[in-house]
Amino acid sequence: MKNKITSIGSILVGLLLSAGPQFLFLPCPTTEKFMKCFWSCKALIVVGAVIALIGLLQLISKEAKSRKVLSVVGLALCISAILIPTVIIGGCVKPDMACKMLTFPVTHTLSAIGIVFQGLTLISKEK
Amino acid sequence: MKQFVTLNMALKNLQRRPVRSWCMIFFVFMLAASLFFCTVLTDSLSESLEKTTNRMGADVIVVPEEYEKDMADALFQGNISSFTFDKQWLGEITGVEGIAKSSPQLYLRTLAADCCSTAVQLIAFDPETDFIITSWLNDDGIELPKKGEVIVGSKITPETDGNVIFFNKPYKVVGQLEETRSNYDACVFMTYETADEIVHSDKWIEAFGEAGAAENLVSCLMIRAEQGIDKNDIATKINYRLSKDCPVRAYTMNGLLSGAMNTVNSMDNYSSILMILISILVIAALVCIFTITINERTKEFGILASLGAGSGKLAGLVLSEGCMIGLAGGLIGVIFSIVGLLIFGNTIVVLMDIPKLITALDYLLILGLKCMALALVVSIVASLYSAWKVSRNSLDTLIKGEEM
């Protein structure tokens, strides 16, 4: 049961990380020049999709060991979802820009939830 | 192992009743999280205000009348401002008794090229009369900047070649001030000569129009009072001497920041009242849950008593459960708050229009420990009544499972 909750949770987190910045919590509008936040959100599409895929594999996987291996990859991806908009690519500098105000705080929260789900899978005793 | 048996039993009791335990943990979590947030908010405002006034080192400040609020916002909030008045008005101030030192400053702003390079506050000072910025430079062991050179605050990152570019022209960074956690960390300091170069650059004229010689422009005049002289007296004397058509007024530093001070004080009061109310509510809720559940568990205590557990050990069991709930709720509350603060700090700052939130890890950890201690105390206080009832009740009543 716990495995189902964390797997489905990871799928949702991954989907929201992918699609959220494109449709729900939009970053700064693009003008003629593409800003850093635009590229960060593009990178999050891929990272989020892979997190969702890992969640799916954990859901259908019958072996605890393979779920745990997947959770290590999931953890790394969730951490990179935080690092992409902060360190690796970055976002806008001004604190009142949409990406700083809404998009990245939400993606960071989703990533933190993802880390909790993957961490729970890693330490789970469920067989 | 022997000494942990009470804790072990308390933990098992909580684990086997997850709904009840999580409900109680939730109440403590709310208390710890709200205490943490309120404290960070009020501490941040107080610290910004204190840092601004301490670092400023001026007692009285003369600014254009209609820009009084802009000046206060620039000092307290770090809002970037650019206003000037003609230096000629300073002539009316000279000779006022009680002034130890006075020095003009010029506040200029740069342009934000786009969202990725934010506008910066430029502050020009007169090295001959200055008693504020030169003292910071002395403290940090930095030489006075020459023409075309600037000193930057700790948050400004120079280009790789050690320059900063304003209005398409590079300026050499000759020093960086140490972090003060005040708004000055995001400012650039220069002498009037350099400022003159900036206001006469083509880009500046294109953006803000023609300006006169920088040496004739002043944004504010910083004044330090002589030892033992009342600052209010000096401000009153200056304002009395200034002619009616004069566009500037003198304000004491406290007067200028009084709006912010009032906000901080009332926020402090509100948060204290809120905290007391929340603590009372949480204690009441926990007392109710503890009392109800302990009443339902009388038989359990009766069984333990019939097997030789003394009243002190039974009370210890109840108190241990209270402690664990307090620790768990406090820990979860503090972790959530720290993570939330780090993630949403910027959003809170912008939405609430406050200068900054303190996010230094040492401060957050110490505050977290304090919040956990309060959560623990509240839980122990809430479980004391039940513990007392369990230890005071006759074994007969406990064994029969009657309501205590």
Next chain:
Amino acid sequence: MLNVKNLTKTFDRQNRHFDAVHEVNFSMKGGDFCVLTGPSGCGKSTFFHLLCGITKADGGEVFFDKKDICKLSDKELAALRAEKISYVLQGDSLLPNFTVLENICLPHQLSCGRTDLEKKAMELLSHFGLEAMANDYPSNLSGGERRRVAIARAFVHDPKLIIADEPTSDLDEENTAMIIDFFQQQAKQGKAILISTHDLSCLRPGMIRYQMEKGCMKKA
């Protein structure tokens, strides 16, 4: 080992005094297996509570190992129950939040700090055929199984006197026989056993039977 003289306990019910236990005299020694019979409400449980120091007597004396229980402090009484007198409560007396093994060991760890009981507890569980259920919670056990666990808990710390209030009530013949056999075996090893019952069919040769009626007790 146990000597009771003129033991009396009075309760108030609807403004009237009545003696739940009236001037009872009773004694037993190690190896005795005494059975107390009598109708419901005749004072059996109150008598047991008086013997264990759970209820304070209004008159008389209870000597256990030459010490008057009635004069002991609450702390001394708790120590006595933890070490020398074991009491099996009427009905279900397992702690719902602990496993079978924990139910047997943890209360003794709490009351007298004994941490060496796990091996003995497993021996008792296997004697009762419950070793496979050591890690189950009481809610997964039948009534008979729960009663056997409670009895295992009463014996695990090697007390001198075991008092069991209706240990066979609501149990089938098989379970009743298993429990009575165990008591007899323990009595033969020198323990003093005192139980109450409604069920006269569980009486066996060698048991000392007492009859209680309206608070008065006599040898049957």
